[in-house]
Amino acid sequence: MKYLFSMVIWGEEYVREFLELSLPSQLAEGNIDGSSWHDGSEYLILTTKADAEIIKVHPAFHLLQQRLKVRFAIIKRSPRSEIYKLASQCQMEAIRVGEDFDAVFFSYPDFIWSQGGMKNAAARIAEGHDAVLCPVPRVITENMEEILPKLRTPVPASPTPSVLNLSSRDLVSLSLEHLHPMMEDFRWDAEKFSVFPSTIMWKIPDQGVLMRCYHLHPLAIRSQPENINYYVKFSVSLDEEYMPILFKGDDNIHYVKDSDECAVISLSSRETVFSAEPNRPPPSVLVMARWAEEYASVLHRSCVKHSLRWHYVPVDEKPWEAAELQAQEVVSAVAERLAIPGEILRFEDVPASDARLRRSKRFSCWRRPRYSIPFFLTNLSATDLLKVIGLQSVKTVIHYLRKACLTWPALYRLITTILKSPVFRWLGGIWVLIIKRFKGKLVAEKILRFPLPVYFRALLSKSRLLSWLLLSSDTMFIRTDEHHYSAERRR
Numbered sequence: 429m430k431y432l433f434s435m436v437i438w439g440e441e442y443v444r445e446f447l448e449l450s451l452p453s454q455l456a457e458g459n460i461d462g463s464s465w466h467d468g469s470e471y472l473i474l475t476t477k478a479d480a481e482i483i484k485v486h487p488a489f490h491l492l493q494q495r496l497k498v499r500f501a502i503i504k505r506s507p508r509s510e511i512y513k514l515a516s517q518c519q520m521e522a523i524r525v526g527e528d529f530d531a532v533f534f535s536y537p538d539f540i541w542s543q544g545g546m547k548n549a550a551a552r553i554a555e556g557h558d559a560v561l562c563p564v565p566r567v568i569t570e571n572m573e574e575i576l577p578k579l580r581t582p583v584p585a586s587p588t589p590s591v592l593n594l595s596s597r598d599l600v601s602l603s604l605e606h607l608h609p610m611m612e613d614f615r616w617d618a619e620k621f622s623v624f625p626s627t628i629m630w631k632i633p634d635q636g637v638l639m640r641c642y643h644l645h646p647l648a649i650r651s652q653p654e655n656i657n658y659y660v661k662f663s664v665s666l667d668e669e670y671m672p673i674l675f676k677g678d679d680n681i682h683y684v685k686d687s688d689e690c691a692v693i694s695l696s697s698r699e700t701v702f703s704a705e706p707n708r709p710p711p712s713v714l715v716m717a718r719w720a721e722e723y724a725s726v727l728h729r730s731c732v733k734h735s736l737r738w739h740y741v742p743v744d745e746k747p748w749e750a751a752e753l754q755a756q757e758v759v760s761a762v763a764e765r766l767a768i769p770g771e772i773l774r775f776e777d778v779p780a781s782d783a784r785l786r787r788s789k790r791f792s793c794w795r796r797p798r799y800s801i802p803f804f805l806t807n808l809s810a811t812d813l814l815k816v817i818g819l820q821s822v823k824t825v826i827h828y829l830r831k832a833c834l835t836w837p838a839l840y841r842l843i844t845t846i847l848k849s850p851v852f853r854w855l856g857g858i859w860v861l862i863i864k865r866f867k868g869k870l871v872a873e874k875i876l877r878f879p880l881p882v883y884f885r886a887l888l889s890k891s892r893l894l895s896w897l898l899l900s901s902d903t904m905f906i907r908t909d910e911h912h913y914s915a916e917r918r919r
Contacts, residue, residue: 435537451489525803531649568697569698600739642731671727722784
């Protein structure tokens with residue numbers, strides 16, 4: 429199978445973390461190690477022009493180039509403002525490029541991977557799963573910057589220490605020794621609970637922690653160019669917005685349930701404060717439910733049903749089972765409160781009712797999704813795009829006419845009278861010939877499935893001037909091998 433490994437990165441601090449810590453862990457055994465499991469795969473780095481030049485001269489990057497083909501997508505827009513929105517736009521670009529691959533890996537420049545984590549995630553995709561989800565605990569950056577460089581080792585092809593080989597248990601042990609203070613606020617026995625309790629943790633003495641998470645990071649997602657929601661635009665994040673739109677259920681999602689399978693951690697500065705409110709309440713089902721009303725979608729409420737055993741020694745089942753039982757009780761109690769009808773909730777729990785209303789407003793855009801322009805549409809000629817626009821326009825008019833006819837019987841009688849006239853019979857015959865001429869091929873290629881604006885934007889993209897004026901969000905990248913992209917897609 430072919431995989432696209434994507435990396436969104438800009439800024440001196442993140443570039444340094446990527447080159448010195450994250451990339452060496454991705455080059456470890458069982459990850460991007462030059463073995464056959466990632467044959468034909470590629471690495472896509474979405475960054476600024478200045479940062480790309482820094483990346484290209486680093487020894488770890490040279491080793492990556494020896495193992496995978498690397499492509500750059502240069503960000504034309506200044507990354508100084510709306511960084512989260514820009515990061516989402518970069519990930520949307522990776523998703524578009526990923527339509528030519530079997531799956532897309534999503535990592536960040538501050539992620540540290542354990543040995544074999546990537547290979548195991550790829551194996552789950554190869555088994556038929558559509559996504560692999562996993563918690564990513566935060567650790568203190570300053571501590572890791574001192575410890576991890578000393579653990580890097582060289583490889584025969586590179587005398588410079590460029591690889592960070594950490595077993596999952598070693599990584600878990602390090603993470604628990606240097607856990608970020610914000611993670612302590614997720615513990616069910618904490619004095620003050622997190623203001624954003626997307627994770628709940630139970631400590632297992634001398635073994636690790638048990639985690640239940642509403643928001644899980646998608647390590648890898650199967651490419652689904654036949655699914656219109658694969659191209660949906662999002663601005664919040666992959667886990668909070670994109671995943672609930674793409675997946676209406678979790679039947680074909682793989683949850684990492686044991687850190688031995690895959691362990692990934694994220695670096696955060698010691699100074700970063702996530703729960704600044706001093707008068708936070710202790711953990712409770714009520715607090716969890718009020719948060720989940722606003723921030724947990726249907727998919728998130730399925731994610732929290734799965735536990736992760738984050739451990740650094742062999743598992744002793746007894747304490748883990750006791751923690752699992754308590755976790756299940758908590759999650760079930762929260763689910764019961766989330767199922768309370770709105771008519772009752774607005775009288776009995778006003779804060780929860782208000783949170784439900786805020787969620788409805790925040791994500792009302794989900795009812796009217798917008799889509800990126802798939803690359804296979806940009807490869808159509810302007811003539812074919814005009815044909816598609818014509819057919820889609822007729823389909824749209826017929827759809828609205830049908831709705832109007834069902835609402836107003838008098839309009840239905842008028843339209844049927846007009847359609848029975850000789851003139852419209854001739855026009856209908858001509859239209860049927862046109863449909864037979866063009867629609868069969870377009871439907872066979874599964875092109876007639878996007879909203880009309882997507883085809884208009886694809887047509888505008890044929891003109892450099894119009895795309896620059898009207899499609900700035902769709903043409904914000906300069907791909908360093910643009911000609912190769914185009915030639916490959918034509919094949």
